[in-house]
Amino acid sequence: MNYILLPAENFSIDSAKINAVPQINHVHHVLTAKVGESLKIGELGGNLGTAIIDDMTPDCIQLREVKLTMPPPAKLDLTVILALPRPKVLRRLIMDMTAIGVRDIILINSYRTQKSYWQSPMLERLDEFVLEGLQQGIDTIAPRISLQKRFKSFVEDELPRLVTNRAIVAHPYGSQSFAQYLQKQYLPKPETLALPSLVFIGAEGGWIEYEIEMLTAQGCEAVHMGPRILRTEAAVNAILGQWLS
Amino acid sequence: MNYILLPAENFSIDSAKINAVPQINHVHHVLTAKVGESLKIGELGGNLGTAIIDDMTPDCIQLREVKLTMPPPAKLDLTVILALPRPKVLRRLIMDMTAIGVRDIILINSYRTQKSYWQSPMLERLDEFVLEGLQQGIDTIAPRISLQKRFKSFVEDELPRLVTNRAIVAHPYGSQSFAQYLQKQYLPKPETLALPSLVFIGAEGGWIEYEIEMLTAQGCEAVHMGPRILRTEAAVNAILGQWLS
Numbered sequence: 001m002n003y004i005l006l007p008a009e010n011f012s013i014d015s016a017k018i019n020a021v022p023q024i025n026h027v028h029h030v031l032t033a034k035v036g037e038s039l040k041i042g043e044l045g046g047n048l049g050t051a052i053i054d055d056m057t058p059d060c061i062q063l064r065e066v067k068l069t070m071p072p073p074a075k076l077d078l079t080v081i082l083a084l085p086r087p088k089v090l091r092r093l094i095m096d097m098t099a100i101g102v103r104d105i106i107l108i109n110s111y112r113t114q115k116s117y118w119q120s121p122m123l124e125r126l127d128e129f130v131l132e133g134l135q136q137g138i139d140t141i142a143p144r145i146s147l148q149k150r151f152k153s154f155v156e157d158e159l160p161r162l163v164t165n166r167a168i169v170a171h172p173y174g175s176q177s178f179a180q181y182l183q184k185q186y187l188p189k190p191e192t193l194a195l196p197s198l199v200f201i202g203a204e205g206g207w208i209e210y211e212i213e214m215l216t217a218q219g220c221e222a223v224h225m226g227p228r229i230l231r232t233e234a235a236v237n238a239i240l241g242q243w244l245s
Numbered sequence: 246m247n248y249i250l251l252p253a254e255n256f257s258i259d260s261a262k263i264n265a266v267p268q269i270n271h272v273h274h275v276l277t278a279k280v281g282e283s284l285k286i287g288e289l290g291g292n293l294g295t296a297i298i299d300d301m302t303p304d305c306i307q308l309r310e311v312k313l314t315m316p317p318p319a320k321l322d323l324t325v326i327l328a329l330p331r332p333k334v335l336r337r338l339i340m341d342m343t344a345i346g347v348r349d350i351i352l353i354n355s356y357r358t359q360k361s362y363w364q365s366p367m368l369e370r371l372d373e374f375v376l377e378g379l380q381q382g383i384d385t386i387a388p389r390i391s392l393q394k395r396f397k398s399f400v401e402d403e404l405p406r407l408v409t410n411r412a413i414v415a416h417p418y419g420s421q422s423f424a425q426y427l428q429k430q431y432l433p434k435p436e437t438l439a440l441p442s443l444v445f446i447g448a449e450g451g452w453i454e455y456e457i458e459m460l461t462a463q464g465c466e467a468v469h470m471g472p473r474i475l476r477t478e479a480a481v482n483a484i485l486g487q488w489l490s
Contacts, residue, residue: 002474073472096479101471137473178490225489226346227318228382229247234341234482237475241483242490244470245423 001026001135003040003048011043011066016051018061027053027061039063042140044131047071072140075103076243077197079162083110084147085203085232087120091129092233098133098143100240108148112205118149151211159218162198167220169200170239171212172229174222178242181223195243203232246271246380248285248293256288256311261296263306272298272306284308287385289376292316317385320348321488322442324407328355329392330448330477332365336374337478343378343388345485353393357450363394396456404463407443412465414445415484416457417474419467423487426468440488448477 004023010016018024027033035053041063042048049068053061080097084090084107097105109118130142148154168181176184185194200207200215207215212222230238249268255261263269272278280298286308287293294313298306325342329335329352342350354363375387393399413426421429430439445452445460452460457467475483 092476092478096476099473099475099479100483101473136476139473182490225486228344228346228384228489230344230482231337231341231381233337233478234344237479237482238345238486238489241470241486244473244483245427245487 001030001132002138003042003135005042005044005131005135005140007044008046014064014066015054016041016063016066018063019059021059024059024061027056041066041068042072042138043068044134044140044142046140048138048140073101073138075139075141075143076101076240078102078195078240078243079104079106079198080236080240081106081108081198081200082236083108083201083203083207084113084117086114087117087122089233090120090122091125091132093236094126094129094145095133095136096233096237097240098130098139099137100237100244101137101139102143102240105143105145106148106154107145108154109151110202111151111208111211113203123147152214155214155218159215163219165198166196167198167200167218168196168223169207169212169215169220170202170225170235171207171222172224172227174224176221176223178223178225178239181221199239201232201236201239246275246377247383248287248380250287250289250376250380250385252289253291259309259311260299261286261308261311263308264304266304269304269306272301286311286313287317287383288313289379289385289387291385293383293385318346318383320384320386320388321346321485323347323440323485323488324349324351324443325481325485326351326353326393326443326445327481328353328446328448328452329358329362331359332362332367334478335365335367336370336377338481339371339374339390340378340381341478341482342485343375343384344382345482345489346382346384347388347485350388350390351393351399352390353399354396355447355456356396356453358448368392397459400459400463404460408464410443411441412443412445412463413441413468414452414457414460414465415447415470415480416452416467417469417472419469421466421468423468423470423484426466444484446477446481446484 006016037053038050041051047068048070051063051066054064055062080102126145182194251261278298280301282298283295286296292313293315296308296311299309300307325347371390427439
């Protein structure tokens with residue numbers, strides 16, 4: 001938690017209050033901050049800045065001299081379409097994609113997604129994971145997240161509207177590497193214009209050939225990141241790291 | 246576990262045996278493989294290939310027709326020097342760096358490394374985490390791992406021998422981005438020659454200015470990956486992803 005993000009209703013003129021338990025615990029036990037000290041805070045959907053602790057009780061921290069002058073960093077021009085992973089790794093994946101600045105996240109069904117994953121109570125907690133990601137990545141704008149339980153109808157009916165720019169599907173058995181794909185765009189890597197704006201990433205086991213064929217039929221190119229198979233979390237960060245450099 | 250790696254002593258002519266509990270459980274409960282079926286296996290330090298299950302008991306799986314013909318993928322020409330992280334994340338970090346193909350890993354003390362981390366029993370289990378990483382990444386060659394409890398003497402006495410090529414330190418407050426650094430090397434990104442061969446990565450909280458000064462005095466350049474602060478695990482994968490594309 002590098003910043004404490006508060007909803008708009010917690011602010012009034014130049015004061016604010018922290019009343020969420022995880023944030024109160026963070027101030028007490030991690031920051032061990034005292035009355036009169038400064039905290040890094042932000043407004044969800046707004047700016048980042050600082051405030052002074054005015055008063056502390058076990059269930060509320062009052063802040064004064066709230067100064068929110070720093071706008072959040074720009075989002076990546078990127079939609080990630082991720083095969084719904086095991087619930088156990090969902091929290092960290094949503095946190096990481098949020099922290100890294102992905103603008104749109106679509107969780108989609110895939111052949112290798114177990115049906116039970118769609119019943120997981122973790123799917124009710126996405127807002128919480130997004131908040132953790134924003135507080136980690138020092139951002140205030142939540143990514144848009146949607147769920148797509150039907151792969152085929154999404155790819156045939158919705159995807160064509162989304163593929164307005166370059167789109168790729170990460171696939172260890174793709175015939176070209178990420179770097180080879182970028183070179184074809186005739187712009188060197190540092191020009192972010194050359195980066196795709198939509199990327200499909202599989203979860204454990206990746207995509208099956210039928211899925212790859214459906215995606216390539218809609219204009220997505222299959223690209224690999226070398227011969228090694230990474231955990232879903234590691235793969236997502238290694239792929240999204242390409243948008244950071 | 247994409248491949249099951251066995252030590253050399255488990256092989257004899259064209260047969261082999263699996264006798265480690267996690268691997269036996271994997272064959273029984275994840276692969277649900279039966280006698281007569283084929284398994285993907287490899288020899289630690291050797292080749293990758295297949296074998297047929299000849300016999301299964303609760304504590305040993307006998308294999309026949311062992312064919313190890315595929316060499317492991319090349320290692321990355323890369324030394325990662327990582328500030329010793331919280332024990333809780335050490336397992337996944339070692340796994341991920343191994344799976345991604347880092348050749349040398351040095352775990353080092355830093356100002357923000359808590360002293361207690363060096364007493365963690367997790368440090369006795371590095372071989373186990375490496376095995377998990379190799380089985381994930383489909384490799385057979387373990388990275389070399391060493392521990393350096395003294396930052397200053399390491400940087401002054403050992404680092405000059407290691408900095409034979411480009412070296413960087415990941416630092417959110419560096420004055421240049423990774424892409425800007427690569428451009429200075431006068432080679433476009435896809436030429437892997439332009440990539441550094443040594444990277445320092447901080448753990449939670451990153452490096453302090455004194456550490457950055459000591460590293461830059463030895464020829465390491467500070468580079469950032471944008472304005473966002475990532476979890477150690479996410480940062481390591483996002484940075485190392487640059488070596489994959």
